Amino acid sequence: MSAPAEIPHRQNYPMQLLTVSGRSLAQLVRAPSHSRRAEAARKMARHWLYLSAAGATMIIVLMLLLDKTEIELMPARGTPGLWPIRILTDFGKDAYVLWALAAALVIVALVAASKHGTSRALWLGFGTRLQFLFLSVLTSVLIGEVLKFTIGRGRPFVGGTANPYNFIPFQGTEAHFSLPSGHALTAFALAFAVGALWPRLRVFMFTYAIVIALTRLVLLAHHPSDVMGGALVGIVGAMAVRYWFAARRLGFAIRSDGTIFALPGPAFGRFKRVAHGSSAP
Template sequence: MTATGTTLQVVQRVATNIVASFRRLARPIDWRKAFPWIEEPKPVLIGAAVALAVALAVMGLIDAGAARVAQRLPVWLLDLFNFVTDFGKGAWVLWPLGLFYLALAVLPRPTTRMSQAVLAAVMVRAGFLFAAIGLPGLVASLIKNMIGRARPGVGGSINPFLFDPFHWAPAFASLPSGHGTTAFAALAAFGTLFPRARTALLVYGIIIAMSRVAIRAHYVSDVMAGAAFGIVGVILVRRWFAALHLGFSIGPDGHIVQYPGPSVRRIKAVARDLLA
C-alpha cells in the first residue's frame, strides 16, 4: 500500500472515531433523571441566592482591600506570580487532552473484546476530562464579557462595582475569572477520576487563584466565582456523561456511580496488542 493510501486510511479512521464519539454524546437522555432540579428547582434557587449574597459581601468587604494589598507586594513575589499564573490557561490542559484523544482515535481497532473495552474506557475518560474542563471555560468566557465587570485599576481607580455589560473587551471581562474556572474545573475533573491527586490539584487551584489577585488581573470575588463555576460545570458534565452511561451511571438514589477504570496491567496488554 502506498503512503498516500495509508494516510487516507488513518484520516478516515480518525474521522470515523470522532464522528462516532459525537453521535454517542448526542444521544437522547432522560433530562429529569439526569438533572432532577429541573422539576424541583427550589434548592438550586436557594443555593444561587446564597452564592449571590456571598459574592456581594466579598465585593463590598474584601475586594478593594485585597487589590490594594496586591499593589504593595514586593517585585520578586509579583514576578513569581506572573510566571505561575500562565499555568492556569486552558491551553495547558486542553491541548494535551485533545492531542491524546486524537492519538487514541488514530489507533486501529483492537483484536480482542477486552482490548476494545479498555481502549473505549480510556477514550471516554479523556473525552470527559476535555468536556468537563473545556465547556465551563467556554461558557465562563461568554458570561464574563456579558457581565462586563472592570478589572482592578480600570478607570483609574479600584472600584469593585464598576460594570459595563456587553463591553466585549479584556479590561471589562473580570467576572468570573477564566483562569480560576479552568484551575478548579481541572481540580474537580481530574480529582473525580484520580482521587489520590486531589490534594496536589487543590494546591494548584489555590495558587492559580492567588496569582490572579496578586497580579491585579482579578478581584477575590472573581476567582471565587470562577472556582464555583468550574466545579459546578464539572458536576453538570459528569451527570450528562452518567445519563449516557459513559464512564458513570446514575444510581437508583440519584447519586452518580463511577465505573471502575482499566488497570495499568490491562492498558499495557492493550498496548502490546496494538503494537503487535
C-alpha cells in the first residue's frame, strides 16, 4: 500500500476505504518501472542458482547420511513432555502466519481510509511492507504445496519403518506431504522478508526460523532434509517477491550493481507524532 494520490475529502468513509484498497491492490500488478530491474533480475538468478545447487546438495547428503539416524533418535510421537514443543511449532504454521498478516493488512486499510495527507501516506507505506511480508509467505507456501504433491515423500515412520526413501509421487495425502516442510518454509520466508525490510531483525528472525525447523524434527513431522528443503523454498520464494516489489519501486530500490535494498519506511514514532498533530521530520 503506497501512498496514492490524495482522495477527495468529500467521499464518505466506505468510498474512501474502497478507493484506498483498490489503489493499494492495483500497485501490485502495475507495469514494472525501475530502470535497473534487468540488473537485479540477473543478480537474483545467480543467487537462485547458487542457493539451489547448495540446497539440493545438502538435501541429498542429509537424505543419505542423516535422515534415518535422526528420526530414530527422536522421542515417540505423542510423548506427553513434548507439549511445549507442540505449542511452539504453531508459530510457524502457514495458516496462522498468513491470517495474522492478513488481519494486520485489514487494520491498516481501515485506519488509512480515515486519514489524510501525511498520516495516510505513513499508514499506506507501512501497508506496502505488510503486503510484501504476506505475499512472500503466500508465494512460498503455494510453491511448497505443489512440490509436496509432486514429490509425495512419506513422513517419518509412515509405513511403520524409519524409511527416508518412502516416495509416492502425486499421492496427495497428508502422510506423503513431507518434502518440503511447510513450517520451515513459512518461517524462513518470513525471516527473509522481515530481514529484507529491517536488517537489524535478521538475527532474531533467522533464530526463530531455525527453532521452528528444529521443532518439526523433534515432533517427528519431518526429516532433516525436509526442513532444509523448506528453508530453501521459503528463501527463494521471498527473494522473487522482493524483486517484484523492487521492480515497481514498492518499498525497495535497486542499486547500479543490481543489489536490492529496502527504502526507509515509516517509523512508529512518526505515527505517534502525526497522530498528535506534529509534523514528521
